[in-house]
Every structure is written in C-alpha cells, then in structure tokens.
Amino acid sequence: MTSLLIGLDWGTSSCRAYLMRADGTVLETRAGGEGILAVPAGGFDAVLAAKVAGWREAHGPLPMIASGMIGSRQGWREASYVECPAGLPELARGLLAFETDSGTLRLVPGVSCRSRDGTPDVVRGEETQVMGLPEAASAGPRWFVLPGTHSKWMLVAERRIVRFLTFMTGEVYAVLRQHSILGRLMEGEAEDDAAFAAGLARARRDGALLHDLFSARTLGLLDRLPKERIAAYLSGLLIGSELAGLARLAAAGEVEHPVTAATIIGSEALTGRYARALAAFGIAAAMPEGNVTARGQAAIAVAAGLAGGR
Amino acid sequence: MTSLLIGLDWGTSSCRAYLMRADGTVLETRAGGEGILAVPAGGFDAVLAAKVAGWREAHGPLPMIASGMIGSRQGWREASYVECPAGLPELARGLLAFETDSGTLRLVPGVSCRSRDGTPDVVRGEETQVMGLPEAASAGPRWFVLPGTHSKWMLVAERRIVRFLTFMTGEVYAVLRQHSILGRLMEGEAEDDAAFAAGLARARRDGALLHDLFSARTLGLLDRLPKERIAAYLSGLLIGSELAGLARLAAAGEVEHPVTAATIIGSEALTGRYARALAAFGIAAAMPEGNVTARGQAAIAVAAGLAGGR
Numbered sequence: 001m002t003s004l005l006i007g008l009d010w011g012t013s014s015c016r017a018y019l020m021r022a023d024g025t026v027l028e029t030r031a032g033g034e035g036i037l038a039v040p041a042g043g044f045d046a047v048l049a050a051k052v053a054g055w056r057e058a059h060g061p062l063p064m065i066a067s068g069m070i071g072s073r074q075g076w077r078e079a080s081y082v083e084c085p086a087g088l089p090e091l092a093r094g095l096l097a098f099e100t101d102s103g104t105l106r107l108v109p110g111v112s113c114r115s116r117d118g119t120p121d122v123v124r125g126e127e128t129q130v131m132g133l134p135e136a137a138s139a140g141p142r143w144f145v146l147p148g149t150h151s152k153w154m155l156v157a158e159r160r161i162v163r164f165l166t167f168m169t170g171e172v173y174a175v176l177r178q179h180s181i182l183g184r185l186m187e188g189e190a191e192d193d194a195a196f197a198a199g200l201a202r203a204r205r206d207g208a209l210l211h212d213l214f215s216a217r218t219l220g221l222l223d224r225l226p227k228e229r230i231a232a233y234l235s236g237l238l239i240g241s242e243l244a245g246l247a248r249l250a251a252a253g254e255v256e257h258p259v260t261a262a263t264i265i266g267s268e269a270l271t272g273r274y275a276r277a278l279a280a281f282g283i284a285a286a287m288p289e290g291n292v293t294a295r296g297q298a299a300i301a302v303a304a305g306l307a308g309g310r
Numbered sequence: 311m312t313s314l315l316i317g318l319d320w321g322t323s324s325c326r327a328y329l330m331r332a333d334g335t336v337l338e339t340r341a342g343g344e345g346i347l348a349v350p351a352g353g354f355d356a357v358l359a360a361k362v363a364g365w366r367e368a369h370g371p372l373p374m375i376a377s378g379m380i381g382s383r384q385g386w387r388e389a390s391y392v393e394c395p396a397g398l399p400e401l402a403r404g405l406l407a408f409e410t411d412s413g414t415l416r417l418v419p420g421v422s423c424r425s426r427d428g429t430p431d432v433v434r435g436e437e438t439q440v441m442g443l444p445e446a447a448s449a450g451p452r453w454f455v456l457p458g459t460h461s462k463w464m465l466v467a468e469r470r471i472v473r474f475l476t477f478m479t480g481e482v483y484a485v486l487r488q489h490s491i492l493g494r495l496m497e498g499e500a501e502d503d504a505a506f507a508a509g510l511a512r513a514r515r516d517g518a519l520l521h522d523l524f525s526a527r528t529l530g531l532l533d534r535l536p537k538e539r540i541a542a543y544l545s546g547l548l549i550g551s552e553l554a555g556l557a558r559l560a561a562a563g564e565v566e567h568p569v570t571a572a573t574i575i576g577s578e579a580l581t582g583r584y585a586r587a588l589a590a591f592g593i594a595a596a597m598p599e600g601n602v603t604a605r606g607q608a609a610i611a612v613a614a615g616l617a618g619g620r
Contacts, residue, residue, distance in 0.1 A: 022434065037536075119512075119525050119528070119529065120525075120526055120528045120529070120534070121525075122528055122531070151520075165521050166517075166521065166524040166528075167520040167521045167524070168490070168520050168523045168524050169520050171490055171491065171531055172482075172490070172520060175485045175489045175490050176482075176485065179485045179488070179489045180481055180482070180485050181481065202429075205553060205562070206555070206558070206559060207558040207559075208477075208516060208552075208554075208555025208556065208559050210461075210477040210479050210482060210519070210548065210555060211475050211476065211477045211478075211555055211556070213478045214431065214460065214476040214478050215429050217432075218429070218430045218431055218476075219429065219430070221430075221432070222430050224430070242518075242521075245517060245518025246518065248517040248518055249516060249518050249521070251515075252515070252516075264360070
C-alpha cells in the first residue's frame, strides 16, 4: 500500500494541493485561487492536472482525495451528504470516485444532520478538518468550532460527528460592513480588544441582536466609539450573539452535550478572536497546530484502504 | 391664530407636503421622490418652493413644520436630539426655525434615550408619528411599534416618550436578501402566512438568529421550502427575532413596562405582518387609521403656539 497520497482542499475561492504521507505530514503544497467559482465550465481537469503535475511522474499513480465545495452541486461532481453520526468509516464509504485526466479522484462527502424538529443542517469540508484531529479520535464527547463565513459548531462523540450547528456569523458581519448603514461610520478595522469585549458583553447580556446592532451606529454617531473601532465592536456583537445563541440552544436541550470546552480550528486571526470570546463565556478553548485538512484527508484515505503506513 | 398649516414629511428617499388644518386633517398632498439623498447641495430651497407653490398665495403665510431626516446632519439643518422623556411641549421647544425662500421653516428635533448602561438610541421622524395619535395623549403607559428599515418600539407614558428601542430588522432583511447567500435560492416574494409563521415560531423557540438564518438556506437547498416562500420565512425569522429580543430585554428589566399590547404604525403590508407576529407572541395589537405624521406635526405646531383651532 502506498505511503504517499495527494490531498486537495478545494473550496469556493481557493484550491490547495498537498503531496503528503499517509499520516498527513505534508511534503509539498501548491496553493492558488482556482476555487470552484473561478474555474470555467469543463475546466476542472486542467486545474487538477496543473496542480499535481510532476507528482505522478516522480512517485507513480497516487491516491487523490479532495474535500470542500468541489464536491457540491456547484463543484465538479456532487458527493451526496452522509447523515450523522458520521466518522471515518462513514466518510470513507461515502467517497465519490471518478476518473479524471490525472487518474481517479475521490471526493469526500458532506455531512448532514437534523435539529429536534427535523430542520436540516449541512457541512462540506469542515467534517474532514475535524476528523483529522487526534481529539476526534478519543471517545469524547467533544465540541469543535470552525469559525468562518459560516461558523460550524460540531459535536464529536465515539469518534463520530453526532451533531453540528451552522451560524452565519462571518457572512452577516461582511454584508453589514459592506452594505448596511453600519459600515458608513467605520474607518478601517483596528484590532481592539476593549471594543470587541464590549460587543461580546452586550450580546451576552441582551440577547437582542437586531437591537444591539444599532448600538454600533449610535455609539459611533455620538462619538462614544472611535470610527476605527466600530468593526471590532460589531465583531464582538456577532460572535457574542453566536455564543449566546448556542448557550440558549443547549439550555433548551436542542444539543446533547453542554458547551463547556471546545477546540477551535481555523485561521490565526479568527481563532484568536474566538479564543477571547470563548474565555468571556467561560468555555475552555484548545487550539490544534498543523494542517488539519491534510490530516483529515489522510485519515479518510487510510480508512478507505487507499493508503497505509500511518 | 391660523387654522391652516403646512407639514412636510421629508425623509431619506421621499418628500411629502401637506396642506392641513390645525387638527391634522389633510386638505391636499404633494408627494415626490425628493428625499434628502436625491437633493443636490444647496437644492433644498428649490424643492420646498415647488412643494408649497400656490399655497402661500392662496392662504397667506402659513406655518411650515417638517419632520424626518431633513433635520439630521445629512439634511438641511441639524435639529438636535431632545432627551427622553419627550412629549409635545419638549418637541415644540426643540423646534429649529430658520428662514427659507418660502418663509420660516421649523424642523422637529429627533429624540434620544439611553439604556440602563448608558448606550444611546435615537429616533428622527417616528416621534412625530407617535405624538399625533390620540393613544399617546392618554396617561398610558402604552407601547407603539413603527416597523421599517429600522423598526422602532416606543414606550409612551404620561403623554411623553419615556423610552424606545431600535431594531435593524428591515435593513438586515434587505441586505441578506440582496447580498448574502440566502438571496440566491429565493425567487420573488410570495406572501405566505405558513412560511412566515414557521419563521416566527423558530425565532421564538431558538433565540439563536445567526444559526436560524442558515435554515433559510438548508430548507431551500433540500427542497423543503419552495423558492418563492423563502423570503416570507426569512421575514418571519427576523421579525420573530425582534419580538423575542424585546421580550428578553423586558424580562431582564431593561424596559420599564411589559410588552403586552402595542399600537402598530406603518404601511399596510408591514403592519399586516407585524399584526400576525404580535398575535403569535401573545401581544394585543391595535392599528390606527389616517395620516399620523400630519396629525403629529399639527399637534406639535399647536403646542408651539403656531396654529390653533384644534
């Protein structure tokens, strides 16, 4: 069995290819802006060929596994959602394999779950990141949070994702900054712990986001908050609203396990903000190091019998 | 004292002029799109002259009173905010009078208040609408809600506005429809009581708006909600979040009087939605008839001694 494989983290706005070992150690990375929205119809084969050029020649045919929006309806092929509970075996069974100019490509499926009243929620990409972590391989239960455009809270127990919740925090922040009246008073976005903390505290206390948002205007309008700090305050309001909402859902029994600790996965700037936010809400936070996507892809490949030697 | 006066409802996107009696009965209306954003620098005099053309010649010099964003920093002149509690006497004292090509114009001031922790809130225009209602002239206390881009909840007691809260419900709805991923699955906006009610119910139960918003995507994505009904569902989520947030603020003692009944002031489509929402939350609703802005302007003019014969 091969001890090398190729992973592709192929999302909406970027495409990163990894040559890696079966334990997820990345040997070489090729990153670019060829996200699925930037690839013309019929263009995926050419992008993939360029990304993996030379690797096949140097190492022979290697397993190729891709996760992210490349497996969505808007991507190359649609890899159907696997229902929770979903762990490595279920993701491995759900791989969608098809032939490309560069060999067989396998797409990791998304995962779906349902709230108590049957409302669906979906992830695509984050399941791979979570399953790459040693913390997910323990019996759990353990919460993971993946901040971003759509922030994902995922509960893993017995090595399977048993439930998750999406919060549109990052996207709401972006559209309010760019398109609402709140953006007009803002000038830049200074990191400002005090303004961020003030936003968190208000969101935690009030639980009335649509009202609290207006304070980002009035505090600026009446010169109570400098223009370059309004963005940090708004970020605090929104992340605080996410955490307060999660706490209310947990208190109402909507999720099975209280949120007392969480592992934060994501880019440095956002994980720092979330770490401060979790601390303000009394949630213990851990932050893993390394490329969790590559590790997750490798773990799924091993579970599927495509690679070994871990 | 004159028994006739001129009122101007002059906002961001429109300008309506009324020739009316001192009791607020409108005799003639001239409406147009000359909102403050559409008027070039130095152009307010010309707009006003055109709006009131002929009235002065026919009736002699009449008192002119204007409310709305014309009195904001972005308007003609800034009429400073009057602090709560603010009723007819305070608004009359706060009128900003200045000479125009068409005679003396008086701008109604906005009103400001503070939350328990000192955070400011502001209104400009809605104070005039509320003070025009007979319900505001009773001892109260009574809640009024003015749905819109920025929805205003105003508590009137002893004939004065004692507290109000702004919710950015309408603006958040608009930016999410036009600029977020939620708009992509929508097709038109059918009035749909069932979808609207489902949104209300979810917002009331969950109290986690940033999470609930994503259900407007997943329900559409998984064909559980027809594309033309997603907008009504989103509207229910947001108006429900407004009402649930208000209830949380009241329960926390942030506002002085429980929200068990409210008078809804606004356009027909929105007041209908709010009436259904209030019913779902167990809040008794009343809806006044007639032009509340004109009545409010007339009442302020009478309180200022500018007109009589009411």
